[in-house]
Amino acid sequence: MADHIEIAGLKVPLIDTVRPEDQTDMFPYVKQTRKTEVLPKGWQKASNKRPLSAPIVYDQHIPVTLRDGVKIYVDVLRPHETQEKVPALLAISPYGNGGNGFKIYENTPFRVGVAEEKTSGLEKFESVDPAEWIPRGYAIVNVDVRGSWDSEGNLYIEGSQPGIDGYDVCEFIAAQDWCNGSVSMQGNSWLATTQWTTAVQKPPSLKCIAPWEGFTDKYREVCCRGGIPNKPFVSFIFNKTIRGRQKREDVAAMLEKDHLMNPYWADKNIDTTKIEIPIYALASYSSAIHGFGTVKSFRNAASTKKWLRIHPTQEWYDLYTPEANNDLQKFFDRYLKNIDNDWEKTTPVRVSVLRYNQVSKQQPLRDLTHSYSRPYRTHSSTCPSRNTRPRKPPTRRFTFLHPTASPRRLPPRPAVHPTSPTI
Secondary structure, eight states: OOSEEEETTEEEEEEEOOOTTOOTTBOOOOOOOSEEEEEOTTOOSSTTSOOOSSOEEEEEEEEEEOTTSOEEEEEEEEESSOOSOEEEEEEEESSOSTTOSBOTGGGSGGGGGOOGGGSOSOSOTTSOOHHHHTTTTOEEEEEEOTTSBTOOSOBOOSSHHHHHHHHHHHHHHHTSTTEEEEEEEEESTHHHHHHHHHHHHOOTTEEEEEEBSOOSBHIIIIITGGGOOOHHHHHHHHHHHOOBSSEEEOHHHHHHHOOSOOHHHHTTBOOGGGOOSOEEEEEESSOTTTHHHHHHHHHHOOOSSEEEEEESSOHHHHHTOHHHHHHHHHHHHHHHSOOOOSGGGSOSEEEEEOOTTSOOEEEEGGGOTTOOOOOEEOOTTSOSOBSSOOSSOOOOEEOOOSTTOOOEEOOOOOSEEOOOOOO
């Protein structure tokens, strides 16, 4: 078995993926087989989970052969009592199908507000709940990417290859006899990043995307933010949350080998200027790694039909609120079902204003007339920054409090650093 893959002309080492049978911090692994069953109205995965309000057809472990011959597996959950063809909403990630996956909510204080009874347990982590969306007239397609769980191949960590695979999955799903030929994607984090990189490939059946919080430059936004390598986080996230039968791209080794920008890292910087389909993007005040990439990609996208909502809570919590689901359905209805519902009149950029001791208020960005821009000058002896030029010259010694960095002497820097608008 190969010990490396080639990305952008560079040899990238591979490392064994933790096997599905290792259930550390995971839900019990259940090996899936190809079958179709109907889950009846009222069905519950457990007594504390959301019951189904309508019957669901559950197609499990469907093989999809990618263009290079690698076979991956998808689950399809779709309406039962209908002859009408429906659009498909894809959830593409390595986080498991059929109830497999990382126990993220159980390991997070207060489950970030996502109560057990709020979801059915059929949802892929960071994806919409089939129990919510199938009654709305959509099919949910949960995809185990190459190299994850029982899908074949080695696992690529974002970059161009997942986008190529996403193209193939879009076209496979659009050709199914239950699908109306219109496909979109949805979800947070990895699921959002995969939307951006798939849309760049321009699959004909992908009519729109809804990347709700995801980075688009793994080097600058995650692995080496501010020029400081973040190997501990990279090692943790891929060892703890991902399972597979083969090997995976060793991002931590590449970070240690060369933490400066090169073609390998450039392959993980998604050029959203190539995206022309409608976009409904989401960002928040709470995410340290998803905000910048979302806003940057939204601004750069060539699409003339794009919307951004900046919300005040946490991405997983927001994903399951009734208000967010109703808003998202209006977007999907417009571009996947061609329903004329005045979605285009939606304000292009909506911002949640955080008010002291009051419920946050959402309003159009253009209405924030009380905001202003002002240049600030930073100075090591007068922190925090102020808007007057310092009298004393700045010191030149800074200490970096980071496990992989050390104190160093820096060259002189200009004292003036004007601010720039975020949007």
